[in-house]
Amino acid sequence: MEIYADLKxxxxxxxxxxxxxxxxTLPEGWSRNRKAETGLSVPPKWRQYCFHCDSRAGRIAGxxxxxxxxxxxxxxxxxxxxxxxxxxxxxxxQYHEILESFRDEVLLxxxxxxxxxxxxxxxxxxxxxxxxEDAAKLLRGxxxxxxxSTGSSHxxxxxxxxxxxxxxxxxxxxxxxxxxxxxxxxxxGWTDDVAEHLAVQYQFGRDLLQHLNxx
Numbered sequence: 001m002e003i004y005a006d007l008k009x010x011x012x013x014x015x016x017x018x019x020x021x022x023x024x025t026l027p028e029g030w031s032r033n034r035k036a037e038t039g040l041s042v043p044p045k046w047r048q049y050c051f052h053c054d055s056r057a058g059r060i061a062g063x064x065x066x067x068x069x070x071x072x073x074x075x076x077x078x079x080x081x082x083x084x085x086x087x088x089x090x091x092x093x094q095y096h097e098i099l100e101s102f103r104d105e106v107l108l109x110x111x112x113x114x115x116x117x118x119x120x121x122x123x124x125x126x127x128x129x130x131x132x133e134d135a136a137k138l139l140r141g142x143x144x145x146x147x148x149s150t151g152s153s154h155x156x157x158x159x160x161x162x163x164x165x166x167x168x169x170x171x172x173x174x175x176x177x178x179x180x181x182x183x184x185x186x187x188x189g190w191t192d193d194v195a196e197h198l199a200v201q202y203q204f205g206r207d208l209l210q211h212l213n214x215x
Contacts, residue, residue, distance in 0.1 A: 001186050002092035003179075005123040007076040007099050009066075009107065011116035015074045018116065019049045019066060027105050029054045033063055045069050052082060053101060060085050062098045076102070096123040127183050130175035131168065138164040143188045151194045152201060161198075165205040177203040 009015060023032040033050040040048050046069045055061040061082030068074040079095050081087035090098070099120055107118050122129075128136050142160040146152065152161040168175060181199035184190040190198070 001125060001127075001183055002123055003125055003129070004079075004092050005096050005099055006119070006121040007103060008119045009074040009111075009116060010119070011111075011114065013114050013116050015068050015116075016047055016070070018114075019047070019068055019074060022049075022051070022106060022110070025106075025110050026051070027109075029056060030106055036063060042067075045071070048077075051102065051106065053098060055082070055085070059097045059101055060087070060090075060094055062090065062094075064098060064102050092123045127175075127187070130179060131173050132171050135164060135167045135171055135173060138167055143184065143190070148190055148194065151198050161201070162205070165202055166209065168202075169206055169209040 009018075026032065031052050033052040036050045036052075037048055042048050046067060049066040049068065051064045051066070053059065053062055053064070061084050063080045063082060064076055065078045065080070066074055067077040076099060079090060079098050081090050081094075103118055103120050111118060127139060131139065138160065142152075142157065142164055145160065146157040147154060150157070152158045177199040180202050181195045184195035184198060185192055
């Protein structure tokens with residue numbers, strides 16, 4: 001399953017100064033898009049930086065947006081297709097290709113010897129990306145035993161389904177309903193309609209359990 005990967009920059013250096021200085025070391029094919037940064041409304045103590053890459057073999061043009069604050073560090077908050085592409089959005093693979101170029105061409109050459117680390121996550125993941133081994137086992141058990149036309153309607157299927165939701169809640173899983181729905185369709189062969197219905201049930205169950213905890 002493909003997702004939009006994360007890129008984070010951490011370390012002991014002044015990250016705002018570091019990101020500002022990148023404009024002086026950008027390699028061929030990269031530029032600072034200061035025009036896009038102008039007039040942005042950002043939260044206090046946050047800065048936004050935009051770096052543009054031209055298209056090349058295997059990579060389309062795009063704008064890499066980096067958010068930075070002294071307390072939270074720096075991370076790529078979004079990658080948008082360049083205006084010259086005519087695209088309204090990027091696929092996870094295109095997004096990751098631009099992030100890889102940003103890491104390898106822009107960041108790594110100037111972070112060597114500094115107290116900075118660059119982390120780029122995977123863009124192809126399985127359900128264990130969000131779930132513990134136990135929760136994933138429960139979800140896979142439900143998916144493979146349930147009637148894929150009726151979802152969680154059968155009492156035995158419902159029991160397995162609720163066991164999964166309770167476990168995901170107890171473990172504070174970061175799995176979102178839309179991610180669950182996509183996984184059910186792309187990895188397990190559920191229909192869009194039934195997967196969407198299960199995703200709604202999952203979100204309701206998580207919200208209900210959290211409400212009980214908050215009382």
